[in-house]
Amino acid sequence: MSAPSQNETKKPEASIQPLIDLVQSDMDRVNDLILSKAGSDVEMIPEVAKHLIDSGGKRLRPMLTLASAGMCGYGTNATDEAVDGHIKLAMSVEFMHTATLLHDDVVDESGMRRGKLSARMLWGNQASVLVGDFLLGQAFRVMVEVGSLRALEVLSSAACIIAEGEVLQLSVAQNMQTSVEDYMKVIRSKTAALFASACEVGPILAGSNEAKIEALRTYGLELGNAFQLIDDALDYGGSAAALGKNVGDDFREGKITLPIILANERGSKEDKAFWKRVMQDRKDVTDGALDYAMGLLKETNALEDTLKQARQHGSDAIRALDVFEDSAYKSALVDAVEFCISRAH
Incomplete structure (x- = not known):
């Protein structure tokens, strides 16, 4: 992957640590709740869940829930654990994410997840799907406990949108006309989503008022877009440690x-034939073909332009926070964006 130009370089100190530090005490409560709600009398359920929960993810999504609540004043003045809606929703968000990972690995037939064997490789596809379903069920049970119908509507809608995205991905998978x-x-x-x-x-x-709700929704949406585009680029120019997969x-x-879509659009007739053969027809998918593909991605600037799009989404995420006054929470959320972008450097 080519190095970013000087005017695109993010500040070297970009770090997610300020966010981690701000929400650490609440994340301890979230982690306790995660372990509690992953339990079951059916022995395989906590085994599979614990395998993925303990596999080293940063838990960025629940930290964002805690930080967004804190920035808006929820729970920041609590002297006891009675105020726990943000804890429960953060746990629910993490369970939704974990469930989608279990399902994704089955659909994608992935062998690795966060540098370890995926759950499907250890327990099989059926167990992975069903434990994912269990975690989704637990997530919604805990959401109901919070008592916010609007929050329940937001997260349940997200669950539907994620499922629609999975089906849409199937319909565009291995289709070079995408x-x-x-x-x-x-x-x-x-x-x-x-x-x-x-x-x-x-x-x-x-x-909070609607302006702040919409601002934080936009922040999350644009951060999510940037996060995925960086992952897409890293797959052809990163490291297994950064990716959590090969x-x-x-x-x-x-x-x-x-990156593949851009390279195909910009390629010669011969290039298009190569992409169709390896990506759509799934022929000659060798290490040599991967090396050749990476050469085409570089020649067409597909990786760099993917990174540019990611940076633009990151900038849009930061701009969405303009409605908030400066604070430690706002600064940490800005740093989180810059950290996600900096993974590509």
Whole structure:
């Protein structure tokens, strides 16, 4: 992956640590609740859930729920644990995310998840799907406990949108006629929708005005778009440590992502034939073909332009926070965007 130009370079200190520090005490409560609600008398359920829950994810989405609630004043003056709506919704968001990972790995036939064998490789596809369903059920049970009908509506709508995105991805998978517009719709549904909802329920709990609710929803949506586009680029120019999976997995699985769409659109007749053969027809998918594909991505500036789009979405996310006064929470949310973008450097 080519180095960013000087005017595109993010500040080197971009870090998610300020966000982690701000919500640490609440995240401890979220983690306790996660462990409690992942329990079951059916032995395989906590085994599978614990495998993924303990696999090293940063839990960015629940941290965003906590930070968005805190920035709007919810729970910041509590002296006891009676105020726990943000804790429960943060846990619900993480369970929704974990469930989608379990389901995704089955659909994508993935062998690795966050640097470890995926649950489907250890327990099989059936267990992965059913444990994912259990986690979704638990998420909605806890949402109901919070008592906010609007927050429940936001997260339940997100669950439907994510499922629609999964089906849409199936319909565009291994189809070299997929347009940029179609692919961005997949991203908005599969990834950005949960980011958006995770941020939106915070100000809803806090009773914030509509401008703040919409601002944080937009922030989450644009951060989610940026996050996924960075992942798409990293698959062809990152590291297994940064990705939590093997570099080139998207290529090997035939996932048509934005870099591939751009390279195909800009390529010669011979290039288009190559992309159709390996991505659509799934022929000659070798390490040599991956190397050749990465050469085409570089020649057509497909990776760099994917990164540019990610940076634009990141800028839009930061701009959405303009309605809020400066605070430690606002600064941490800005840093979170810059951290996500900086993964590509």
